[in-house]
Amino acid sequence: MELSQYLDIFLEESKEHIETINNQLVELERNPESVNIVNEIFRSAHTLKGMSATMGYEDLASLTHQMENVLDMIRNDKLAVSSTLLDVIFQSVEYLEAMVFSIADGGDGKKDVSDVVALLVKIEKGEEVADLHQGFSKTEENHTYDSYELTILQQSEEQGYHPYEITITLRNDCLLKAARVFMVFEVVEQVGEVIRSHPSVDQLEEENFDHTFTITMVTKEEQQVIKDRIMKVSEVETVMIQTIQTSNLTTTVEQKEKTTDVENLEQAKMQAAVATDIERPKKADNKPEGKVISKGSQNKTIRVSIDRLDGLMNLFEELVIDRGRLEQISKELNQSELMETVERMSRISNDLQDIILNMRMVPIETVFNRFPRMVRQLARDLGKKVEIDIIGAETELDRTVMDEIGDPLVHLLRNAIDHGIELPEERKKLGKDEEGTITLKAFHSGNHVFIEIVDNGGGISKQRVLDKAISRGIVSQQVAETLTDQEIFGLILSSGFSTAEVISDISGRGVGLDVVKNTIESLGGNITIDSKEGKGTTFSIQLPLTLSIISVLLTEIEKEKYAIPLSSIIETAIIKKEEILTAHGQEVIDFRGKIVPIVSLQKVFQVNQLDEKEPELCSIVLVKKGEKMAALVVDSFIGQQEVVLKGLGQYLNATFAISGATILGDGQVALIIDCNSLIK
Structure with a gap:
């Protein structure tokens, strides 16, 4: 094979x-x-x-x-x-x-x-x-068998074979125990089939046993014949043979282990190979027929390489582009039959898109499952008591996003254990349980997945964060006085920022957190921090469900088309020019009682103005990043559309506020705006 x-x-x-x-x-x-x-x-x-x-x-x-x-x-x-x-x-x-x-x-x-x-x-x-x-007792140990071994013993007995348990004791002065064991196996396999040994073959070969070992076998020979043959091996002191009562083993095995389903034929072959190959040095000719035992109905799942799914997604992305082109042509020609066909194709392709995206979705537990052991070991290394509570591990996320989110979560967890959770004696003085708790939670909300890392440790000191930020020149004293609590906590995500008195090799609150932030934002997500000093800290991560096909609002700026992801949009509006105010040198609008800064995309992307006449009305798109908002000014709205997000390539991937591009139905290229970069 x-x-x-x-x-x-x-x-x-x-x-x-x-x-x-x-x-x-x-x-x-x-x-x-x-x-x-x-x-x-x-x-x-x-x-x-x-x-x-x-x-x-x-x-x-x-x-x-x-x-x-x-x-x-x-x-x-x-x-x-x-x-x-x-x-x-x-x-x-x-x-x-x-x-x-x-x-x-x-x-x-x-x-x-x-x-x-x-x-x-x-x-x-x-x-x-x-x-x-x-x-x-050793005898009792030797009488326990797993479900597969029990099946072999029972089937062999039904076919007329005798199931024996043979205990062999070598002399105390035996020098080459492994060699004698090999000779015993040689003799035994001439008359039957070895099912298992105790200790295992590997241990016997390494002489990792005293002087006694046990072999379970099936044969058509009588006990005395087998005993006489084994006793001919030099330095064998005693041979005890006992017939196994398979009917008495049933209850024992059922208590030990419920028989697991064999998921597919190949796994069944693997299981069969273990029982019949690994536990014997050589293969005997005189053996009962083996059968592959399968339980339950046929398996209804298959494993597919992620590379094949990526290939399928790439082909579908091309289909989405052509679908957009067909929709554009059908509108221009205005033929009813063509429009009906295109509409039907659009519905089918939408269903197909849902199926493909769902195929790529995997439970986040594939990432979460590796954390409990890490938390346990790290807590012990630091002399702390930490319990990790995982909620929502069944939440599904696109495989592409999943592959990227693991390292940021590891860093945040290490950070929480190292600088969030206090030492047991400190917690006791504060009236807390000696054991700290970290809650790792995942849940869906709209087209996003939220991941929260919550600890009930010492929290973050706002004053220390501000003092450090001002001393490092990250913010000025004047700006610091205007920051909200969440904005202050967000400063620890700045490059090189740390409030730790001693930087450990495990983590430093702020050391490397800028990398965490950059990774999450590169996935189209964002991270926010909330904390209460003495109570604990919450890191909240927002991620898109998938990265490849997204819903956008197409807009136009001086004949150039820009796509704004719907996941970032609160709403659109048309306002009068006089509604735009100025505060601290920044254009703003009063949006339902809240001051929202204005961002002119024409100025940001340096689009040449074709018409010098100022319009009376402004089209704005209100976007959000966590609790922050901004109003993006565009010339006009084209409409909502699903587009394929394409990267800009190695030389343009650092372009400010542009996360990628897409090809529209008429063949034009539209740039996709990264709203997170525009909101400060």
Whole structure:
């Protein structure tokens, strides 16, 4: 079987399982008695082990298998959850993550995992964890099987095979234990099929066991025949063979694990390969027939490469441009049949657009899931107690936006932990709980997604921010006196700004926040800050649902066309020239009791004035950026339209207040205005 064709599936599913393990480990730390959480972690680890073994990544499979052993003991009440145990498992997951990313980068996925495997083995033996339940016996451990192994044992018995559990003990003076184990496997596989071993094959090969190991096998030979053959291997001291009562195992396994659905045939092949390949050194000829077990109805989802979706979107963008052209032609020709056909095509293409955009939407939990572990580790490094509460992880966002938002969120969270949440003793003095809370919240509103990072820490000192801003020359004393609270907090997003007395290697409130701001604004979003000193801080991020096809209001300035995104528009209006006032050298209008600055797009974009006569009326577009507003002056409104946002290229991407361009139905190019740049 050519495994390279399954590499993308392997990487995608491995990352998903590692995310699940990370997320559930954090939950397990909160609820150490929850068997359901342990089962969830076990299932992901088991699947990851199977896929890794099938793909030939032995280090991944070996480490995951050892994790399985420890998790299996936890869910069978043979081992209690402790902080030490969780630390070791978290370290194991970091190793798994590193190996998966190594494979994704073209590496071989190899890593020295002996240190963490040794710790897991010690935990399994009870050497470092004192909370092991009494009464645990090796025989009982060996009688626990996962759902696949149980199925094989039961089917083999139905076909006339005997399921045996063989315990072999080597002499204490045996020098080459691994060699003797290999010889035992050679003998056993001549008469039957090995289902599993305890310890695992990897541990046996590394002589990572005392002198006793157990093999589970199926065969048509009688016990005595098998025992006589094994006893011929030198330095074997004892051989104990016990017939497995598969009917008695059913309840045990069902309590351990609910059988997971096999999502597709390839995953089923992977699972089958694990049970029949990884747990034996060689393949035997004398074996029962294997069957792929599938549960439930047919799978109704498929995985599609994001590159293919991007290609589909690019083709559809061209279709949108041609659709606009057809609409323009139909209006000019004014033929009823043509207009009806074009209208129908427009409706169908709108539906198609919705489907394509929805295909590109992914839950934001793919980004959020990596944060709990990061918060846990960072809080421990800083000697703080921090709880992270995630709300709205199911909120969907375009994949393009999702890929860009991860790093800004990481920085804001690190910033909140480092400079927002106080140390436990400080919080206690202030009458707060020793454990601080960070809430990460996502929700839809209109054509936008909002993400909020809220902490109940010390908040931001307005006076310190102002003093620092004035000393750095960011604002003057006169301007500082006119700023609102939110505008003051917004100053920490300025380049190089920081109120931290000591700049740590984790974050500094303001150090790098300008990069966060620039990244978010480059996505067509904005960030606002609200804070109460002593109570906490809220960072609110507004992002567009998608970046490629947007709804705009087409306007005209001296025969040039400009598109203003509808997401930024409050409303349009036509006002008289005398309604424009002047305040502090700035033209403004009184919009429903609020003073709004006027921005002339003709002056901003230096459009040549063709008619020297001043018009009596002005067409304005009221736009917003958070709580701020501005009135953009244009010559006329053309109408609402959906357009394809195209970049300006490497040499023009820094053009002030222009986020891109689009091709209109008549072939003209319209520039798309970045309203955020025009509002100060």
